[in-house]
Amino acid sequence: MGRPGLGELDQDRRGAFGEMRRAVLIAVPYAWLFALFLIPFAVVFKISLSDIALAIPPYTPTAKDGIWNMLSQLDFENFIFLTEDDLYWKAYVSSLQIALISMLLTLLVGYPMAYAMARAPEQWRPTLLMLVILPFWTSFLIRVYAWVGILSGEGFLNQFLLWIGIIDAPLTILNTNTAVYIGIVYTYLPFMILPIYSALDRLDGSLIEAAEDLGCSRIKAFWLVTIPLSRNGIIAGCFLVFIPALGEFVIPSLLGGSGTLMIGKVLFEEFFSNRDWPVASAVAVILLLILIIPIVLFQRNEQKQVEAEG
Amino acid sequence: MNRLSSFNVVSLTLGFVFLYVPMLILVIYSFNASKLVTVWAGFSTKWYGELLSNDAFLDAAWVTLRVAVISSTIATVLGTMAAYVLVRGGRFWGRTLFSGMIYAPLVMPEVITGLSLLLLFIGIGLDRGVLTIVLAHTTFSMCFVSVVVSSRLVSFDRSLEEAALDLGASPWDAFRLVTLPIIAPAVISGWLLAFTLSLDDLVIASFTSGPSATTLPMKIWSSVRLGVSPEINALSTILIGLVTVGVIAASLASKQAAVRAKRDEQAAARAA
Numbered sequence: 001m002g003r004p005g006l007g008e009l010d011q012d013r014r015g016a017f018g019e020m021r022r023a024v025l026i027a028v029p030y031a032w033l034f035a036l037f038l039i040p041f042a043v044v045f046k047i048s049l050s051d052i053a054l055a056i057p058p059y060t061p062t063a064k065d066g067i068w069n070m071l072s073q074l075d076f077e078n079f080i081f082l083t084e085d086d087l088y089w090k091a092y093v094s095s096l097q098i099a100l101i102s103m104l105l106t107l108l109v110g111y112p113m114a115y116a117m118a119r120a121p122e123q124w125r126p127t128l129l130m131l132v133i134l135p136f137w138t139s140f141l142i143r144v145y146a147w148v149g150i151l152s153g154e155g156f157l158n159q160f161l162l163w164i165g166i167i168d169a170p171l172t173i174l175n176t177n178t179a180v181y182i183g184i185v186y187t188y189l190p191f192m193i194l195p196i197y198s199a200l201d202r203l204d205g206s207l208i209e210a211a212e213d214l215g216c217s218r219i220k221a222f223w224l225v226t227i228p229l230s231r232n233g234i235i236a237g238c239f240l241v242f243i244p245a246l247g248e249f250v251i252p253s254l255l256g257g258s259g260t261l262m263i264g265k266v267l268f269e270e271f272f273s274n275r276d277w278p279v280a281s282a283v284a285v286i287l288l289l290i291l292i293i294p295i296v297l298f299q300r301n302e303q304k305q306v307e308a309e310g
Numbered sequence: 311m312n313r314l315s316s317f318n319v320v321s322l323t324l325g326f327v328f329l330y331v332p333m334l335i336l337v338i339y340s341f342n343a344s345k346l347v348t349v350w351a352g353f354s355t356k357w358y359g360e361l362l363s364n365d366a367f368l369d370a371a372w373v374t375l376r377v378a379v380i381s382s383t384i385a386t387v388l389g390t391m392a393a394y395v396l397v398r399g400g401r402f403w404g405r406t407l408f409s410g411m412i413y414a415p416l417v418m419p420e421v422i423t424g425l426s427l428l429l430l431f432i433g434i435g436l437d438r439g440v441l442t443i444v445l446a447h448t449t450f451s452m453c454f455v456s457v458v459v460s461s462r463l464v465s466f467d468r469s470l471e472e473a474a475l476d477l478g479a480s481p482w483d484a485f486r487l488v489t490l491p492i493i494a495p496a497v498i499s500g501w502l503l504a505f506t507l508s509l510d511d512l513v514i515a516s517f518t519s520g521p522s523a524t525t526l527p528m529k530i531w532s533s534v535r536l537g538v539s540p541e542i543n544a545l546s547t548i549l550i551g552l553v554t555v556g557v558i559a560a561s562l563a564s565k566q567a568a569v570r571a572k573r574d575e576q577a578a579a580r581a582a
Contacts, residue, residue: 044429112317112318141527156348
């Protein structure tokens with residue numbers, strides 16, 4: 001106790017500095033995201049409630065002086081316009097449908113792969129994992145583009161099928177919804193495999209052995225033990241495929257046809273071809289409202305896992 | 311668990327065939343002499359020559375590279391800070407909002423992110439060009455960085471950092487000398503992820519760039535819309551080659567780092 005002050009002083013210095021450091025640490029990324037992620041949404045929301053004008057930027061701000069003015073001038077005509085035009089309604093429904101079907105197909109292809117990877121010998125796993133991740137690092141655009149040459153009328157798939165004699169005339173796959181499903185499954189497959197694999201990898205093998213010892217068949221043990229214990233991985237994978245697929249633009253534009261209605265494509269065209277910014281913003285606001293529930297669920301799921309591990 | 315059934319083998323084989331055959335076809339046909347991309351007419355590297363003498367592509371590649379390096383570097387700093395806040399920040403006002411702003415961009419459709427940023431930039435009168443693309447890319451890729459880094463921070467043994475502080479290191483020194491080397495692999499893979507996301511992005515760049523800045527994906531997009539072209543196949547092959555070399559090198563490096571870390575830990579355990 002000869003020099004009681006030193007330790008305390010040190011502690012104090014660390015404490016005060018720590019507080020300040022912590023505040024800066026929180027403030028910088030917080031401010032960045034606030035300014036460049038949250039505020040832009042407010043802008044979209046505001047513009048969705050304004051009128052189109054032919055000047056650039058092609059909208060007249062509905063709100064100029066004060067909140068009262070803003071409230072009195074808010075108009076929902078862009079939203080009303082969306083409900084009147086069939087196109088938008090159909091685009092939302094068909095986006096949901098395409099995203100849901102593709103999500104299920106991706107799960108169907110991805111789960112067996114993740115399962116096999118988790119059962120593979122220890123020394124193979126890093127290589128298998130790298131083989132799954134590698135396409136993810138490769139340009140998304142190029143991976144979608146690769147399918148144009150495969151699925152087209154005189155493309156490789158038709159050449160191959162004609163050659164082995166399964167079909168007599170080329171199939172029309174490119175520019176249909178089938179091509180869009182293939183494109184989404186192909187590009188989003190790693191997002192499905194990785195979370196499921198990491199859930200299965202943590203799974204305690206003795207639980208399955210116990211189930212089998214207690215008289216479960218292998219298939220029953222799989223249904224009753226493996227699937228429920230990999231649930232978090234399945235949920236994360238499904239969100240990671242479903243949510244971005246819903247607003248997908250590149251895949252329906254390159255692989256889909258004129259009949260493929262997806263909201264991301266509609267928004268892009270509304271914005272760049274029709275230059276109707278308020279309507280494009282209204283389309284975005286509704287898409288966002290549709291997405292909020294799955295996004296919140298996804299975030300909860302992730303947060304829970306971070307906390308469970310920590 | 312370590313026995314693969316034939317079903318496992320079949321699903322892995324088919325899965326990898328599905329993942330790799332399309333890219334393989336792309337690579338093979340980039341060496342096709344014919345302009346027709348689905349008919350083989352002999353080996354040739356002429357499309358590579360044409361690509362490399364195409365100034366528009368080279369300019370776009372340069373813009374893309376600059377944007378990717380700058381945005382991924384800023385994103386790595388911000389993302390690492392955000393990861394710290396998520397894992398160590400404790401409770402503070404607006405924590406739920408903060409974690410929401412970290413996780414939402416991961417799944418947010420690009421058209422929405424792009425549109426909203428564009429409207430913001432126009433609203434505040436910022437000229438669109440390289441700067442606005444950098445801001446946009448930094449914003450979404452910092453979230454990916456923070457997820458990667460926070461997964462490493464969660465498993466980080468905090469007592470090491472406390473030991474450094476007890477031994478008289480300043481908080482900054484403790485971070486620089488103890489924490490950073492340990493989380494470095496995650497920070498590096500975060501940077502690589504941010505870099506790739508930026509290189510790859512078409513939609514957000516289309517919204518946020520002006521006439522002065524065209525990125526490579528935008529250039530690819532405008533020519534791909536007209537159909538399959540052998541020049542794009544050549545470009546794809548170059549990109550696929552770079553990524554393959556990069557990923558293999560990174561995974562070898564991280565394997566080595568893991569071996570070294572294990573050896574250090576064992577040595578430390580023996581010493582203690």
